[in-house]
Amino acid sequence: MTPEENGTVMSRSRRSVLDALAAAGAGGTEPSALDGKRSGVLRAVRHDFSGNTAVLARRFAAELAAADGETIAVKDLKAAADTVRNILKEEGAPTLALTDEKECRSIGAMLEKSGDIDLWRADTAEGEQRKARAAGIRVSLVKAACGIADIGSVGFFYADSGTSYPHFLSETVIVLLPSEDLLPDQFALFETYPESKTNNMVMVNGPSRTADIEKVLILGAHGPRRLVVLLLD
Amino acid sequence: MHPTPLKVKQYIKQALHDDQLRAAVAKATATAVEKRQERANETPYWEQLRETAHACKKEVIDHLASYLEQFEKRCAGNGIVVHWAADAAEGREIIGRLARERGVKKIVKSKSLTTEEIGLNEALIGAGIETIETDLGEYIVQLEGKIPSHLTMPALHLSRRDVGRIFSEKLGVPYTDDPNELLGIARKNLREHFLTADMGITGVNFGLADAGSFCVIENEANAHLSLSLPPVHVAVMGIEKLIPSRKDLPVFLKLLAPSATGQRSSSYVNIIGGPSRTPFKEGPKEVHLVLLDNGRSRIVQDAVLRESLYCIRCGACLNTCPVYQQIGGHAYGWVYMGPIGSILIPQYLGEDEGRYPPFMCSLCVACRDNCPVQIDLPGHLLAMRNRVVEAGKSLPAEKAGMRLWAFFAARPLLYRFVTWFPGKLQLLLPGKTAFPAPGYMKERALGRFDSKGFRRRFYTHQKQGG
Numbered sequence: 120m121t122p123e124e125n126g127t128v129m130s131r132s133r134r135s136v137l138d139a140l141a142a143a144g145a146g147g148t149e150p151s152a153l154d155g156k157r158s159g160v161l162r163a164v165r166h167d168f169s170g171n172t173a174v175l176a177r178r179f180a181a182e183l184a185a186a187d188g189e190t191i192a193v194k195d196l197k198a199a200a201d202t203v204r205n206i207l208k209e210e211g212a213p214t215l216a217l218t219d220e221k222e223c224r225s226i227g228a229m230l231e232k233s234g235d236i237d238l239w240r241a242d243t244a245e246g247e248q249r250k251a252r253a254a255g256i257r258v259s260l261v262k263a264a265c266g267i268a269d270i271g272s273v274g275f276f277y278a279d280s281g282t283s284y285p286h287f288l289s290e291t292v293i294v295l296l297p298s299e300d301l302l303p304d305q306f307a308l309f310e311t312y313p314e315s316k317t318n319n320m321v322m323v324n325g326p327s328r329t330a331d332i333e334k335v336l337i338l339g340a341h342g343p344r345r346l347v348v349l350l351l352d
Numbered sequence: 353m354h355p356t357p358l359k360v361k362q363y364i365k366q367a368l369h370d371d372q373l374r375a376a377v378a379k380a381t382a383t384a385v386e387k388r389q390e391r392a393n394e395t396p397y398w399e400q401l402r403e404t405a406h407a408c409k410k411e412v413i414d415h416l417a418s419y420l421e422q423f424e425k426r427c428a429g430n431g432i433v434v435h436w437a438a439d440a441a442e443g444r445e446i447i448g449r450l451a452r453e454r455g456v457k458k459i460v461k462s463k464s465l466t467t468e469e470i471g472l473n474e475a476l477i478g479a480g481i482e483t484i485e486t487d488l489g490e491y492i493v494q495l496e497g498k499i500p501s502h503l504t505m506p507a508l509h510l511s512r513r514d515v516g517r518i519f520s521e522k523l524g525v526p527y528t529d530d531p532n533e534l535l536g537i538a539r540k541n542l543r544e545h546f547l548t549a550d551m552g553i554t555g556v557n558f559g560l561a562d563a564g565s566f567c568v569i570e571n572e573a574n575a576h577l578s579l580s581l582p583p584v585h586v587a588v589m590g591i592e593k594l595i596p597s598r599k600d601l602p603v604f605l606k607l608l609a610p611s612a613t614g615q616r617s618s619s620y621v622n623i624i625g626g627p628s629r630t631p632f633k634e635g636p637k638e639v640h641l642v643l644l645d646n647g648r649s650r651i652v653q654d655a656v657l658r659e660s661l662y663c664i665r666c667g668a669c670l671n672t673c674p675v676y677q678q679i680g681g682h683a684y685g686w687v688y689m690g691p692i693g694s695i696l697i698p699q700y701l702g703e704d705e706g707r708y709p710p711f712m713c714s715l716c717v718a719c720r721d722n723c724p725v726q727i728d729l730p731g732h733l734l735a736m737r738n739r740v741v742e743a744g745k746s747l748p749a750e751k752a753g754m755r756l757w758a759f760f761a762a763r764p765l766l767y768r769f770v771t772w773f774p775g776k777l778q779l780l781l782p783g784k785t786a787f788p789a790p791g792y793m794k795e796r797a798l799g800r801f802d803s804k805g806f807r808r809r810f811y812t813h814q815k816q817g818g
């Protein structure tokens with residue numbers, strides 16, 4: 120057994136690989152021309168697309184539609200709750216899985232009042248139980264930390280959501296996205312949020328898909344078949 | 353029987369006689385080329401992206417030891433256990449040991465060429481561990497008992513009828529060739545495996561050196577489930593997969609999906625920086641990262657050819673390659689194929705075993721124009737040919753032929769005669785037939801010698817001011 124030091128398994132191979140690379144002249148660092156290229160690309164990207172929230176929202180919806188996702192604008196949480204209720208009805212689903220963000224909780228509370236919807240909050244179960252329960256619920260409501268307009272994606276930080284099971288195990292995923300959290304592009308994601316958030320996250324662009332059989336596109340590969348974003352004004 | 357690039361001739365013949373395969377490859381590659389072009393055309397800063405991506409990879413590969421040490425330190429700080437594997441055997445050994453020590457019985461895997469490269473599945477299955485590929489294409493190919501035939505479309509060579517047959521034979525389900533139903537069968541089977549696996553294994557698309565995290569990109573959600581549901585996540589990453597900073601990731605994301613599938617973005621971009629969901633009572637409790645060398649540090653020694661390590665495995669060079677379009681991926685005899693495969697095969701397996709693939713190229717340079725990280729693929733193919741010849745691995749007949757040509761080429765008068773004479777001699781043949789060349793003409797047509805010849809045409813053309 121090789122010793123482990125600060126998380127690295129200190130093997131002979133580690134030294135030999137690094138030595139071989141250093142011997143090939145691939146060690147050290149030097150100032151590179153990279154910074155100029157980086158800022159050039161960013162300027163070009165922003166020149167091509169940026170704008171106020173309305174512009175970002177339009178682009179977001181168009182891009183998400185191109186990736187087979189749906190966007191529904193909602194003016195407040197009450198309207199969001201009504202939309203969720205309609206989707207549940209459409210899907211013939213009696214139960215809704217929820218994550219623990221405060222917006223989801225308030226929508227949950229509104230739905231609960233009507234009495235005909237069964238709610239399950241993911242944080243109320245742990246480990247295996249959470250897995251099994253989440254896999255058995257067809258529709259879920261989750262909240263995105265941000266939206267990325269130019270590719271129509273939503274971003275989930277695990278530090279905020281605490282879970283990704285409802286996001287991936289349900290067939291229909293409803294995502295609440297406050298429009299002030301829309302970013303123009305992925306560059307803005309890494310500019311805006313610290314490493315602690317972006318290091319543990321997933322960006323989602325539409326429902327899961329495959330075209331592995333004769334290039335026929337089918338939605339709902341191993342994850343959701345349907346993704347609906349409620350864009351909150 | 354293991355495929356080997358030493359048998360490419362046999363594989364090429366098989367492929368050329370397989371009409372269904374050729375139709376499938378032609379259709380899939382044509383669609384991918386067209387969609388990639390649409391994406392490039394609609395992106396005014398496409399070339400700038402390519403240049404920047406090239407510069408990022410150059411920066412990393414030219415200082416790989418330093419970036420690796422930085423990456424390793426940051427990963428460890430984030431709770432990722434880093435392992436180093438000098439070669440394929442050590443990679444298999446490390447992962448096998450991790451599984452054994454934890455009493456792992458079932459592993460779900462998401463598509464990873466690096467694990468194909470080290471023959472991981474066979475080793476794990478040989479150790480009695482149920483190891484299941486979960487990407488639909490890979491799942492099909494695993495059931496078929498083959499390796500993927502494309503970098504991003506593993507089951508490209510199979511028709512829906514083939515898949516139906518494989519499913520009914522191997523899974524014992526009633527035959528269907530409806531892609532929707534076939535996916536339904538796979539989804540149901542695999543969902544059960546995701547929920548009960550003891551370990552998830554994924555590849556890595558990009559390691560983020562400054563952030564100590566890594567990125568896994570996919571469309572099916574199988575990678576996310578593989579790295580979220582089992583208690584242990586093992587990621588296998590070639591040491592060249594680093595990029596300098598998380599802030600550079602968008603450049604690559606904007607290139608990868610359009611180049612690979614023509615999508616603007618992949619469906620899922622997972623970034624993993626340790627067992628971060630354990631405080632919330634889910635997700636893997638351990639995240640292991642195996643850094644694999646397996647010949648890469650040797651490739652770095654060549655200041656020019658090290659550029660082949662910039663590859664982000666998008667498959668665009670395969671799609672656009674007229675050779676790949678005819679023969680598909682299995683004909684290359686190894687896990688990497690197409691233009692990039694033809695460069696990597698002799699570098700990984702040596703000039704002896706890998707002597708043929710560098711010659712499977714017409715030097716049309718389409719691959720270079722399509723490569724999102726601007727790798728000079730045709731230049732490297734030529735360099736590899738040179739190496740093969742210098743290592744004395746070219747065919748005796750080829751060597752003799754080139755020597756003969758060099759002899760005449762150095763003697764212009766004689767050269768003119770020997771290129772003029774066959775044209776004249778041919779006039780004696782009845783009808784408009786060409787010289788008989790029995791062996792050669794079995795598989796292709798031999799044209800008549802042009803009585804004008806290249807030189808005469810060239811001079812006439814010049815005189816006409818062409």
Ligand code: SF4
Nearest residue numbers: 663664666667669723
């Ligand atoms: S060499 Fe370039 S085009 Fe080919 S797979 Fe790699 S990145 Fe893509």
